[in-house]
Amino acid sequence: MRDHGGNLDAAMARFGGDFADWVDLSTGINRVPYPVGEVPARAWEVLPTRTDMERLVAAARASYGTSAEVVPLAGAQGAIQSVPFVAERGMARVLAPTYNEHAAALRMGGWMVTEVGAVLDLVGADLAVVVSPNNPDGRCFAPEALRDLAERVGVLVVDESFGDAVPDASVARFVLPENVLVLRSFGKFYGLAGVRLGFALGHGAMVERLRAMAGPWPVSGPAIEIACSALADRAWQGETVARLRADCARMDDMARGAGWSLVGGTELFRTYSVGDAAGVQDRLAEGHVWSRVFPYDASWIRLGLPAPGEWARVEAAFARL
Known part of the structure; x- marks a missing residue:
């Protein structure tokens, strides 16, 4: 099978917990969804x-x-x-x-x-x-x-x-x-x-x-x-881009503090060179934060951006590194 992010069930099987216990940063999907409201x-x-x-x-x-x-x-x-x-x-x-x-x-x-x-x-x-x-x-x-x-x-x-x-x-x-x-x-x-x-x-x-x-x-x-x-919805789009860009800077600061170097990214995810990516992924997973690693580069790890209420949990997981 081809590897992908979003495989949180595999993380739960190894590290426990249910969906509510985890911050899934293994995809590049915005963690603050558009407010759908009532559908006719x-x-x-x-x-x-x-x-x-x-x-x-x-x-x-x-x-x-x-x-x-x-x-x-x-x-x-x-x-x-x-x-x-x-x-x-x-x-x-x-x-x-x-x-x-x-x-x-x-x-x-x-x-x-x-x-x-x-x-x-x-x-x-x-x-x-x-x-x-x-x-x-x-x-x-x-x-x-x-x-x-x-x-x-x-x-x-x-x-x-x-x-x-x-x-x-x-x-x-x-x-x-x-x-x-x-x-x-x-x-x-x-x-x-x-x-x-x-x-x-x-x-x-x-x-x-x-x-x-x-x-x-x-x-x-x-x-x-x-x-x-x-x-x-131009207003929501503009507010979302501004928030995501600020969150990129915040995540990059955390990564620098962990000694990681930025490979690149977009407003929805950041990719870092961390040395032993699989080991870093496991340590983050012990704090119930899931990330993405890649078969073609053992040093790369990718993280999406947390929702506003999830940052404290991500910071606690980083403290395990």
Whole structure:
């Protein structure tokens, strides 16, 4: 099985406690979710209409500042799993290290996949994948550079799942060539991963193929209602970005105090070089704080950002280091 964060059940099996006892920082999901409020009964009772889907698409287009076509899907993961079928199979290259589902989905879809370490190594690929901002090191690539790269590959997939806090860095704010797909996640920034909503943005034949594969009801009625409200809530978005940036600074200060060095990150997670990452993860877990380590670098550990009421528990766990 591919390794992921969010595996808190495994942590509980080793270190005890139940969900309420833990601060799960193993994902990059906002720990302060958007306040959902009451969802209209109709959203639960009937299939989403074409008008409902059009409202969702318009809300996403306005929030992301894009003129692209928008295809709602079951999370960014749903988009990732659809990407292998938007073009004829061939040679794919993924800029790595990054979220491991990209390479895995392409291989399962029949592509020959190579993971590369530099943007220039993507040139010539039939399909290239760039995650920007990148998970887990936070690398961000200028939209202009990505548009130039698109001219040198067959299809360019840009995963902007962690891009909500840096809208000016989105390539989707420009007119997208027809060989570019941009993927967005709703659940991460809005702290509502269980809604299972994401979007693919683009133009032309690839978007039409994605829309056809998604079918008439790719997302639920409650997801539509929640997202239409959240995507339009500029005040909540601004307050959330400000809080997350302050929390990044606070977490970085704690990490420096522990002798860690910053690898990188985004407004939703921080990645540090700590020496023995597995050992550090265990010591934090003894204080019921769960983190993310990586099979390709034994020194890296990634931490999401606690909710305001969770910092004391995280500080107590750090005291165990």
